[in-house]
Amino acid sequence: MNAEAPLPIHLPAFTLLDEPALAFAAGDPKAMHRHPLIGLSRFGAFDKDSFRRYVTELRVAYVGPRSGAAPVRDMRESLRDPQRNTDRNSYAQAFPGFEPLFGVDLLGADKQVHVAWPEELYDLGQGKTVADRVRAALHQALKRLDTMRDQFDVALVYFPDRWLPHLRTKEFDAHDELKALGAQLGIPTQVVNDKSLRFDNWGARSWRLAVALYAKSGGTPWKLAPIEGVPADTAYIGLAYAIRRSSDEAHYVTCCSQVFDMEGGGMQFIAFEANDAIANEAEARRNPFLSQADMRAVLTRSLRLYLEGHGGRVPRRLVIHKTTAFTDGELKGAQDATQSIPEVECVEIGSSSAWRGVWMVEAPGKAPKIEPARFPVPRGTMVMTSGSSALLWVAGNAPSAVGGRDYFQGGKSIPKPMVLRRHMGRGPFDLLASEAMALAKMDWNNDALYDPLPVTIMYSQRLSRTISNVPNLPGHSYPYRLFM
DSSP states (O other): OOOOOOOOOOOOOEEEEEOOEEEOOOOOOOOEEEHHHHHHHHHOTTTTTHHHOOOOEEEEEEEEGGGHHEEEEHHHHHHHOOOOOOOOOOOOOOOOOOOHHHEEEEEEEEEEEEEESSSGGGGGGOOOSHHHHHHHHHHHHHHHHHGGGGGEEEEEEEEEEEGGGHHOSOOOOOHHHHHHHHHHHHEEEEEHHHHHHSOOHHHHHHHHHHHHHHTTTTTOOOOHHHHHHHSSEEEEEEEEEEEEEEEEEEEEEEEEEEEETTSSOOOOOEEOSSSOOOOHHHHHHHHOOOOOOHHHHHHHHHHHHHHHTTTTOOOOOEEEESSSSSHHHHHHHHHHHTTTTTTEEEEESSOOOOOOOOHHHOOSSSSSOOOOOOOOSSSTEEEEETTTTEESSSSSSSGGTTTSSSOOOTOOSOOOOOOEOOOOOOOHHHHHHHHHHHHOOOOOSSSOOOSSHHHHHHHHHHHHHHHHHHOOSSSSSEEEGTEE
């Protein structure tokens, strides 16, 4: 008797989501493009008209050792001119120059504004350790800049490579110290190092630095274009956790990254310290969570910021992202805080999936043959794995963003999908996936097409890291541009 033949294995059907578009030049409904750099070049920044009314020229202050002033000035000056992009891919774009791009000139601040440090770390500030000296020097520099706040827009801080081994240790992170202090004083900062100065693709370097400087000075390079099916009054909140000790007890600080509306505007942070102590710190580090009361408190405070920015209007729909599972207590806390909101979605976003996928295509020839494609799974591929979870390829081939040619960001490895798990809500799953894809295009601190995760997660994780390294940061709300 022959053994029965094995049954074929069928994966669930996949869905291909459209590449989200971005909006430029507010007031022009046609000013949309999927490619952020082409959109900027063709239409200008989203707020280009309003920005020029209060910033006629963007002034950059320098902070760093004296020997770095000249090369940093030369790099800043290079942003004023068109630069060729030497990357050989379909995404790369020539840089048109700062003023043609944003409508304002880029200049150095007056000489008396700059802060010149000694050449050696041991000559900085005062203190027993190198960390103490660097911390003191940063504090003195930003306090001085604070007294001349009307004379510059962004502070460009140069850390030479020879200093780097002392600037990031287990006990100290100079970058996070700088960002935390700048946030408290309302001073946006841009850090550069020798790698930036030596980078030989001036076009790519110019894009990255120019977009970041514009955003940090208060500009809005682009926003999200409307997503079909998403209500206009939709708000997004991202949660990330840091743990710090208070006396003998360990406490959470949860960082709330807020994208106030579906356009991706109004990004604000809340640094919220939970009231309930952690019973099991090892378990909390593995799978952090908030109590019902703390979740209710942080969401209530977050929604209060939304109301303040939207004339007291309650959002019609709220989407909450975090990277770990929502506990029953967190879900109850979310329900308590959102009773007046008709639709609430609680979505876990995981980035460590073991899944991989290969895009198969029909090979040319007389006999039908299926073989792997030259490029990976398309960006926007979604595969449902259950009624409440799906795989989403945020990284992948993105031809629709670059005029139909193949383009895989990074060009290496097989991309892994994100895992989306819904713990609360009932809306169409493809909307949740489309929103995650779109929010991955809202990082103004680089020139890439997308980030590996939505900004709701990326931004809150960055602030969480800063707070864990600088525990004395007050628990206020902050614009994200101060932490970029």
